[in-house]
Amino acid sequence: MNKAAQTRLAHILREHESEILTSWLQHQRSALSTGSRLISEAEVGEQSRQFLALLISAIRNGIIDLMASEWTEVRDMLSELSRTRAQQGFTPSQTAMFIFSLKQPLFECLRQEFAGDAEALAGETWTATMLLDKLGLLTAEAYQKGREEVISRQQHEMMELSTPVVKLWEGILALPLIGTLDSQRTQIVMESLLERIVQTGSDIAIIDITGVPIVDTLVAQHLIKTVSAARLMGADCIISGIRPQIAQTIVHLGVELGNVVTKSSLADAFALALKRRGLSVQSRKDGS
Amino acid sequence: MERIPILKMGELLLVTIQVDMHDRMALALQDDLSERIVANGARGVLIDISALEVVDSFIGRMLGNIAAISDVLDAKTVVVGMRPAVAITLVELGMTLQRVRTALDVEKGMELLHASLREAGSSNHNAPI
Numbered sequence: 001m002n003k004a005a006q007t008r009l010a011h012i013l014r015e016h017e018s019e020i021l022t023s024w025l026q027h028q029r030s031a032l033s034t035g036s037r038l039i040s041e042a043e044v045g046e047q048s049r050q051f052l053a054l055l056i057s058a059i060r061n062g063i064i065d066l067m068a069s070e071w072t073e074v075r076d077m078l079s080e081l082s083r084t085r086a087q088q089g090f091t092p093s094q095t096a097m098f099i100f101s102l103k104q105p106l107f108e109c110l111r112q113e114f115a116g117d118a119e120a121l122a123g124e125t126w127t128a129t130m131l132l133d134k135l136g137l138l139t140a141e142a143y144q145k146g147r148e149e150v151i152s153r154q155q156h157e158m159m160e161l162s163t164p165v166v167k168l169w170e171g172i173l174a175l176p177l178i179g180t181l182d183s184q185r186t187q188i189v190m191e192s193l194l195e196r197i198v199q200t201g202s203d204i205a206i207i208d209i210t211g212v213p214i215v216d217t218l219v220a221q222h223l224i225k226t227v228s229a230a231r232l233m234g235a236d237c238i239i240s241g242i243r244p245q246i247a248q249t250i251v252h253l254g255v256e257l258g259n260v261v262t263k264s265s266l267a268d269a270f271a272l273a274l275k276r277r278g279l280s281v282q283s284r285k286d287g288s
Numbered sequence: 289m290e291r292i293p294i295l296k297m298g299e300l301l302l303v304t305i306q307v308d309m310h311d312r313m314a315l316a317l318q319d320d321l322s323e324r325i326v327a328n329g330a331r332g333v334l335i336d337i338s339a340l341e342v343v344d345s346f347i348g349r350m351l352g353n354i355a356a357i358s359d360v361l362d363a364k365t366v367v368v369g370m371r372p373a374v375a376i377t378l379v380e381l382g383m384t385l386q387r388v389r390t391a392l393d394v395e396k397g398m399e400l401l402h403a404s405l406r407e408a409g410s411s412n413h414n415a416p417i
Binding site: 187191194197201202203225229230231232233234235 | 367368369370371372374375376378379380384385388390391392393396397
């Protein structure tokens, strides 16, 4: 592709900036009609204007290589925009539409400019298509990355949320487990439980598995690991919240829980823990 | 060579490991401790490992062995103050030290020892002559 043709593209863009922008905004408006609540029109206008300005300044040198340093600003702006839109809840096609809706106004302009020269029109159109496609792919990539960031952040938050260690009484801790136990979670659960055992000087820990949907050999093994580690530190564990089906599964799988004390409900486990500490709960005689 | 001191408290022996124990030190401790249990006629041993930050399978096994040896010599052994990281490491190494009694800190370990000694004492007392 010769340099002259490419500078023409830059020239055309600069010449017809305002009319391309108006038409582009119109196209975007119609494409976004369903998702218009997500973003204000003024914001779209501002983003489009800014993008077009950056595009024109980047294309000025006639280099259509997105990895070149002239394109840094365009790339940054587009990635930022896609990431924001991913977080605002745009669909992938709505996000990509930002770039692809620029095609029609741009081609319209090219057609008017090269009305008599079919050869040049074809060449310029090809260049413009290539450029916009590359930019579109960049948008899609950035969108994907934005979504992945959201997912990994949520995963991380869930990890933290799902492992609270509660102090039930002086010297008695409870660990209500919710959700499936995998190796990574077991590690976090184990660490936070052991840390709390040291912090509070508790010698009884109740692990409640009411919220664990499935107990298979692996989960059982993870539980046993946690219990063993707590025992090594000098704290006894009671496993509670074993539902009837889970008790059956444990026996059918032949899982050996060793000499870990198991109780069917957290209340039973708590009663046992109180008893071990020499405490008892009593109802008041006067009944008030 | 550096040795780990063994303190006598009545009929109990107290071992505090304040440094990172290496293999020869652990072997020496095993020797010294078994000698001292016999020499003093100790009834209980308390091993405080709250300063121990690094363990490997060898040290883990030594802890188990020391406890087992004391048991054979009729001295109750309690290991106290194991750090979370150490406990996790030992479990991941597959060493749950089933025969070792544990407690959170020295105070609780002492209580446990006294309780088990009282138990043993009273059962002896009740035994028919």
